Amino acid sequence: MSKKNYLFHGDFVTARPEPGELTVYENAYALVRDGVLEEITLIKPSVGDDVIEVDWKGKLIIPAFSDVHLHAVQYVTTGLGYDKELLPWLTDYTFPEEARFAGRDYAARVFADLVYDLWSCGTLHSSIFSSINTDATVLLAEKLVGAGLSAYVGKVNMDRNGGIDLEETTEESIRETLRYLDLMAPFESSGVKPILTPRFAPSCTPELMRWLGDLSVKRKLPVQSHANENLDEIEWVKSLFPDSRDYMSVYHDFDLLPERGTVMAHCIYNTDEELEMMRERDILVAHCPASNANIASGIMPSTYMIDKGIRIGLGSDIGGGNRLFMGYHMSSAMKHSRLRWALTDRSSRIISFAEAFWMGTFAGGSFFGKTGALIPDYSFDALVIDDGRLSRYRPLDVLERLQRFIFVGDDRDIVARYRGGEFLPEPNVMVK
Amino acid sequence: MSKKNYLFHGDFVTARPEPGELTVYENAYALVRDGVLEEITLIKPSVGDDVIEVDWKGKLIIPAFSDVHLHAVQYVTTGLGYDKELLPWLTDYTFPEEARFAGRDYAARVFADLVYDLWSCGTLHSSIFSSINTDATVLLAEKLVGAGLSAYVGKVNMDRNGGIDLEETTEESIRETLRYLDLMAPFESSGVKPILTPRFAPSCTPELMRWLGDLSVKRKLPVQSHANENLDEIEWVKSLFPDSRDYMSVYHDFDLLPERGTVMAHCIYNTDEELEMMRERDILVAHCPASNANIASGIMPSTYMIDKGIRIGLGSDIGGGNRLFMGYHMSSAMKHSRLRWALTDRSSRIISFAEAFWMGTFAGGSFFGKTGALIPDYSFDALVIDDGRLSRYRPLDVLERLQRFIFVGDDRDIVARYRGGEFLPEPNVMVK
Numbered sequence: 001m002s003k004k005n006y007l008f009h010g011d012f013v014t015a016r017p018e019p020g021e022l023t024v025y026e027n028a029y030a031l032v033r034d035g036v037l038e039e040i041t042l043i044k045p046s047v048g049d050d051v052i053e054v055d056w057k058g059k060l061i062i063p064a065f066s067d068v069h070l071h072a073v074q075y076v077t078t079g080l081g082y083d084k085e086l087l088p089w090l091t092d093y094t095f096p097e098e099a100r101f102a103g104r105d106y107a108a109r110v111f112a113d114l115v116y117d118l119w120s121c122g123t124l125h126s127s128i129f130s131s132i133n134t135d136a137t138v139l140l141a142e143k144l145v146g147a148g149l150s151a152y153v154g155k156v157n158m159d160r161n162g163g164i165d166l167e168e169t170t171e172e173s174i175r176e177t178l179r180y181l182d183l184m185a186p187f188e189s190s191g192v193k194p195i196l197t198p199r200f201a202p203s204c205t206p207e208l209m210r211w212l213g214d215l216s217v218k219r220k221l222p223v224q225s226h227a228n229e230n231l232d233e234i235e236w237v238k239s240l241f242p243d244s245r246d247y248m249s250v251y252h253d254f255d256l257l258p259e260r261g262t263v264m265a266h267c268i269y270n271t272d273e274e275l276e277m278m279r280e281r282d283i284l285v286a287h288c289p290a291s292n293a294n295i296a297s298g299i300m301p302s303t304y305m306i307d308k309g310i311r312i313g314l315g316s317d318i319g320g321g322n323r324l325f326m327g328y329h330m331s332s333a334m335k336h337s338r339l340r341w342a343l344t345d346r347s348s349r350i351i352s353f354a355e356a357f358w359m360g361t362f363a364g365g366s367f368f369g370k371t372g373a374l375i376p377d378y379s380f381d382a383l384v385i386d387d388g389r390l391s392r393y394r395p396l397d398v399l400e401r402l403q404r405f406i407f408v409g410d411d412r413d414i415v416a417r418y419r420g421g422e423f424l425p426e427p428n429v430m431v432k
Numbered sequence: 433m434s435k436k437n438y439l440f441h442g443d444f445v446t447a448r449p450e451p452g453e454l455t456v457y458e459n460a461y462a463l464v465r466d467g468v469l470e471e472i473t474l475i476k477p478s479v480g481d482d483v484i485e486v487d488w489k490g491k492l493i494i495p496a497f498s499d500v501h502l503h504a505v506q507y508v509t510t511g512l513g514y515d516k517e518l519l520p521w522l523t524d525y526t527f528p529e530e531a532r533f534a535g536r537d538y539a540a541r542v543f544a545d546l547v548y549d550l551w552s553c554g555t556l557h558s559s560i561f562s563s564i565n566t567d568a569t570v571l572l573a574e575k576l577v578g579a580g581l582s583a584y585v586g587k588v589n590m591d592r593n594g595g596i597d598l599e600e601t602t603e604e605s606i607r608e609t610l611r612y613l614d615l616m617a618p619f620e621s622s623g624v625k626p627i628l629t630p631r632f633a634p635s636c637t638p639e640l641m642r643w644l645g646d647l648s649v650k651r652k653l654p655v656q657s658h659a660n661e662n663l664d665e666i667e668w669v670k671s672l673f674p675d676s677r678d679y680m681s682v683y684h685d686f687d688l689l690p691e692r693g694t695v696m697a698h699c700i701y702n703t704d705e706e707l708e709m710m711r712e713r714d715i716l717v718a719h720c721p722a723s724n725a726n727i728a729s730g731i732m733p734s735t736y737m738i739d740k741g742i743r744i745g746l747g748s749d750i751g752g753g754n755r756l757f758m759g760y761h762m763s764s765a766m767k768h769s770r771l772r773w774a775l776t777d778r779s780s781r782i783i784s785f786a787e788a789f790w791m792g793t794f795a796g797g798s799f800f801g802k803t804g805a806l807i808p809d810y811s812f813d814a815l816v817i818d819d820g821r822l823s824r825y826r827p828l829d830v831l832e833r834l835q836r837f838i839f840v841g842d843d844r845d846i847v848a849r850y851r852g853g854e855f856l857p858e859p860n861v862m863v864k
Contacts, residue, residue, distance in 0.1 A: 294770070
């Protein structure tokens with residue numbers, strides 16, 4: 001289906017490649033050709049008959065959200081077990097739940113809801129952990145394609161420390177990873193792609209890590225994993241990989257940090273050498289503030305890392321994090337930065353609203369191609385916000401309206417979603 | 433109108449007077465006579481024709497929420513200005529907005545929405561700051577009465593440091609307080625009552641504080657205010673009241689801490705002497721975690737205070753806090769307790785889910801009479817939660833369903849609200 005051309009009218013706000021700066025175009029016009037933004041102008045341009053006009057006058061139009069770290073198979077247990085820390089939470093709640101996804105019916109029901117809710121929340125791009133089960137992973141990819149969403153979907157690799165029901169042998173893990181890559185190939189053109197997903201260093205033997213690293217290099221495959229989330233976890237990694245300098249080096253030593261092709265979740269407790277490694281390889285850090293609070297992990301030093309030039313997106317980290325709406329995570333990132341300042345170092349810098357919005361749109365979006373900002377030459381992936389219920393009392397400026405949507409609003413306020421310029425209809429959630 | 437008797441059927445969960453313990457009655461029956469809970473039984477009791485059966489089988493039934501600290505006149509600016517700390521946030525955003533409530537039309541529109549949203553979120557009890565404007569304050573009380581909600585509503589006293597548009601003379605403040613008390617008298621039977629509201633120590637001259645303290649003693653009036661929210665604020669109070677031992681003592685020295693009749697918001701940075709004063713006078717502390725993060729105040733040591741026997745409710749602190757839904761504040765209280773643990777003292781105790789739920793129901797409710805728990809002899813003030821969308825995947829137990837509602841759900845899941853046994857219909861938000 002060939003793309004159409006559109007002229008959108010509304011109040012636009014966008015982050016830019018540099019954090020800390022938002023641009024507003026009030027009562028403006030965005031010309032989109034073949035799915036790509038050509039320009040935004042304050043004066044209505046004269047366009048030909050090949051351009052369809054779409055009038056969202058008085059509505060906010062913002063870049064679509066990107067959620068760069070979540071676990072699809074924890075959607076049911078989201079909100080449960082937050083009386084525990086990471087490691088007992090994993091063994092008591094998370095691993096037993098993930099084992100249920102060996103059953104196709106269960107997986108189909110949960111994934112249908114998750115994909116619907118991602119759409120509903122305006123999260124048009126996401127980097128997702130599935131389970132070790134290949135068929136469930138492919139089913140999730142199918143549902144994302146069906147909804148028109150873009151995503152990386154990872155079959156989890158886990159050949160140790162998963163418990164009886166959630167472990168593969170190394171040989172199974174290798175065989176299933178290759179099968180998963182074959183089954184994912186047909187989705188590539190739709191924007192749903194595979195990503196190598198060693199769960200975290202303690203879940204994978206060195207043999208499996210070596211094989212995955214070689215595969216990443218050979219096939220130029222991206223990688224997602226976890227690092228430096230919890231102090232006990234870091235000690236555990238040290239004892240499992242005594243030859244690696246630190247946690248990040250474990251992945252590096254196995255060639256699992258492809259340049260500009262890695263999402264690393266959490267990264268709370270980093271050495272300066274690890275930060276330098278992140279910057280140098282242009283790793284996308286998935287900052288997951290809600291999860292890091294729920295299971296008592298800590299607060300990532302976001303401004304310190306931004307100021308070092310590290311790219312930071314936001315992750316809902318469902319089910320460690322408890323809500324999908326990325327506005328919740330932008331506001332959580334701001335709150336936690338302020339708490340870190342108040343509790344540990346009042347000479348440090350707190351993140352601004354503009355930086356939090358940048359994380360959840362531009363920075364996260366950068367993992368999915370030219371998206372995440374309403375700037376020329378970028379894919380027009382956008383949300384239309386009817387903030388009428390939040391701004392009817394007196395005139396607010398466009399930036400104030402955006403702040404109210406992020407802090408006070410939710411998915412109810414999103415009235416349209418566009419990907420590559422095309423309207424994304426409500427997904428069909430009927431389970432086949 | 434005489435009360436009716438009811439037999440409610442559903443899955444009940446309640447906090448109890450002691451924090452840390454929730455009780456579940458699954459598939460049970462609650463007998464309510466004249467608005468008061470008589471008993472909850474697992475076997476359906478035989479009742480006479482005078483009892484109406486209400487079937488909420490399969491739905492959660494929980495105590496109504498209490499929000500013990502919010503500013504009605506900051507509803508419009510909620511979500512704005514969180515790039516600032518308390519004192520500049522007050523002068524740049526909050527005070528100019530509050531001055532707008534001198535206009536009756538503006539006040540009527542905002543309060544109609546606020547009261548509707550309190551109802552929608554299941555907050556049936558609240559302790560509210562209005563503005564210095566008496567007429568706006570009475571208008572707010574009228575709207576609460578109209579919606580069938582219970583509340584304390586305070587005309588704010590502020591005879592210094594409010595800026596040009598938001599200050600009374602001492603004489604005006606006294607005169608208007610008396611007028612407000614007269615105008616509030618007719619509402620008393622409906623459960624909407626006056627509360628003396630010196631904004632915070634820096635806003636009131638010693639002369640006004642003295643007069644308010646005498647009035648509280650003479651007329652047995654409750655008091656609400658702020659204390660120990662921010663380090664700069666505490667220094668300021670020290671310089672304004674050099675003769676008082678500490679911040680809480682300022683209120684104490686002016687007889688503004690009536691026993692069991694005081695709500696004190698924030699209380700983050702307390703001395704042990706202040707904590708002892710809170711316990712000894714049975715002050716209700718309004719813990720406002722969302723607000724305390726948004727404007728970079730800090731984290732109240734909730735478990736330390738609970739373990740000292742201090743009564744702690746939850747406050748949305750609209751507009752420093754950004755959402756009305758009390759589930760948001762229960763989860764924020766849990767998160768922040770975990771962050772405090774992780775960042776400052778890993779030998780401390782973190783609050784449990786049961787304690788957070790206790791704060792937002794039983795402890796907060798204790799300020800409004802015998803409410804906040806589904807226990808015999810307490811007013812049946814309850815919410816019915818249809819958690820179907822959150823629990824349809826596989827059987828979850830009742831406590832897990834409650835956790836999911838609090839962490840993942842919102843006002844959309846509340847399908848009925850009862851106060852004193854009676855169904856509360858949707859408020860009429862038409863502005864007269």
